[in-house]
Amino acid sequence: MKVAIIYGNCRKGSTYNCVKIVKETLSKQGDFEFQEIWLQKDLPDHCLGCFNCILKGEEYCPHVEKVAPIVDTLVKVDGIILASPVYGLDVSGAMKTFIDHLCFMWMPHRPKEEMFSKIGLVISTAAGTGTKRANKSMNLALDYMGVKRTYSFGANVAASKWEDINHKKRVRMERDLASLGKKYHTSLVKRVNMKDRLFTKGVFIMMKKMIAGYEDGNVDKEYWKSKGWL
Numbered sequence: 001m002k003v004a005i006i007y008g009n010c011r012k013g014s015t016y017n018c019v020k021i022v023k024e025t026l027s028k029q030g031d032f033e034f035q036e037i038w039l040q041k042d043l044p045d046h047c048l049g050c051f052n053c054i055l056k057g058e059e060y061c062p063h064v065e066k067v068a069p070i071v072d073t074l075v076k077v078d079g080i081i082l083a084s085p086v087y088g089l090d091v092s093g094a095m096k097t098f099i100d101h102l103c104f105m106w107m108p109h110r111p112k113e114e115m116f117s118k119i120g121l122v123i124s125t126a127a128g129t130g131t132k133r134a135n136k137s138m139n140l141a142l143d144y145m146g147v148k149r150t151y152s153f154g155a156n157v158a159a160s161k162w163e164d165i166n167h168k169k170r171v172r173m174e175r176d177l178a179s180l181g182k183k184y185h186t187s188l189v190k191r192v193n194m195k196d197r198l199f200t201k202g203v204f205i206m207m208k209k210m211i212a213g214y215e216d217g218n219v220d221k222e223y224w225k226s227k228g229w230l
């Protein structure tokens with residue numbers, strides 16, 4: 001099975017080590033290939049807000065050379081892990097930039113049908129507070145792309161380095177992450193036959209009504225027609 005990991009920072013710190021435990025757990029359960037994307041290196045450009053992706057097509061994004069390979073990876077994998085440290089009580093700027101660049105493939109625009117059967121996992125670490133909000137930001141992005149299920153893990157590590165985390169806390173995190181990794185594996189195995197979520201169905205139906213009302217020639221409407229959704 002294939003899992004894409006999107007890192008919101010390049011540091012091999014607490015967030016990275018949390019992901020590492022999930023990776024190790026998955027590898028013990030079966031044959032896994034991990035495709036790792038380091039946003040600060042692989043997608044360093046902010047969204048310019050030009051609307052090209054939404055109004056003309058994602059191929060017109062000024063950063064298409066960096067965005068397209070990431071989207072291609074996401075479409076091909078079974079699972080997607082988004083991992084970010086908490087900066088200023090939310091995700092890192094790099095993770096937010098990734099979310100902004102992929103809005104064109106949210107359900108209100110041109111969702112990728114492959115996303116409807118994927119399993120997500122969001123992971124964040126903070127010194128003291130903010131993982132709930134950071135996880136919500138990442139979770140919502142996956143929800144609006146149509147991802148079938150998303151698990152989440154957040155930890156207040158009270159440290160700036162993995163090595164400095166209190167021993168008892170680290171052991172507890174390692175145990176919780178290993179158990180989450182097993183759950184994540186079970187969902188990955190069952191993903192195709194799992195029921196669609198009510199949230200996805202509801203948003204999809206609402207968007208279908210909205211997009212059907214657009215004028216012919218609208219990029220989103222033509223896309224939905226080409227998929228046989230209208």
Ligand SMILES: Cc1cc2nc3c(=O)[nH]c(=O)nc-3n(C[C@H](O)[C@H](O)[C@H](O)COP(=O)(O)O)c2cc1C
Pocket residue numbers: 009011012013014015016085086087088089090125126127128129130157159160161162
């Ligand atoms: C710029 C910056 C902003 C931060 N903002 C917060 C914050 O709002 N709340 C918090 O609890 N920790 C905050 N932290 C601490 C980190 O979230 C925390 O140490 C995290 O575990 C670092 O992850 P890493 O080891 O993967 O880099 C911040 C750290 C940095 C560098």
